[in-house]
Amino acid sequence: MDNVIRRRTPGARLSRFVVYAVLVGMALVYLMPLVIMLLTSIKPLEEIRPGTLLALPQAPTLAPWITAWGEACTGMRCEGIGGYFWNSFSIVIPAVAISTGIGALNGYVLTQWRFKGSEVFFALMLFGCFVPFQVVLLPMARTLGWLGLSSSTAGLVLVHVVFGIAFTTLFFRNFYVAVPRELVSAAKLDGAGFLRIFWRILLPVSAPIIVVSVIWQFTQIWNDFLFGVAFSAYETQPVTVALNNLVNTSTGVKKYNVNMAAAMIAALPTLIVYVLAGKYFVRGLTAGSVKG
Structure with missing residues (x-):
């Protein structure tokens, strides 16, 4: 042998x-x-x-990196992406937190507290994942104007929350399908209410899918250009729009080193997120694949 x-x-x-x-x-x-x-x-x-x-x-x-960071845009000319870098964080953090929280609650309701028409509701949410963003630009612009949120950070947060809920609901629903209904039934017999079951039983086991939702939403929102350029003003533009302005600024000389440095700076947050939590992303995606 x-x-x-x-x-x-x-x-x-x-x-x-x-x-x-x-x-x-x-x-x-x-x-x-x-x-x-x-x-x-x-x-x-x-x-x-x-x-x-x-x-x-x-x-x-490192001079190109210093120039790329630079200062905020003045008038029609962009001198760097530094100020817009923090604009993106002010959009991403609340949008990711809100859409993940609502998606978790939706997934909990659709799997453990099913109601009449819940399957139709889920189908409509799933349909929302396939709606092209370009189709809703005009209706969303009119809605933001009616709410008084045009060209504001809060408006961009609302837009990303609305479009992120469909995806996060899908993630959490598929994950919670694998949670035994007997566990929730036992909690109901012990007198636990709707929110208590969600907070004390479902959320503690949801870490893998929360990581998936956070990484997915963070990447999509941070890299978004369409909504950023359509629904923001100069002072509220995200880093992707500032990067486009910097690259397309015509000053007689193309500063390729500055452009590349700016692109690296803009990509660093998503790169760091994937390096730190990449293995949990795959684990979370496969966690709810046995059932449902």
């Missing part, structure tokens, strides 16, 4: 080596644009003009 194992070991090692070589090669190809962005962002313009994208910087500098 040991001889058989020894004879198979070199082949198994070769197969493993091939698999890892392919994976590393694909990872390098996938990361190549990021490497080019990083190298370009720390080069002076004199080193970029010859067109050697993959060449290491001869005189690395």
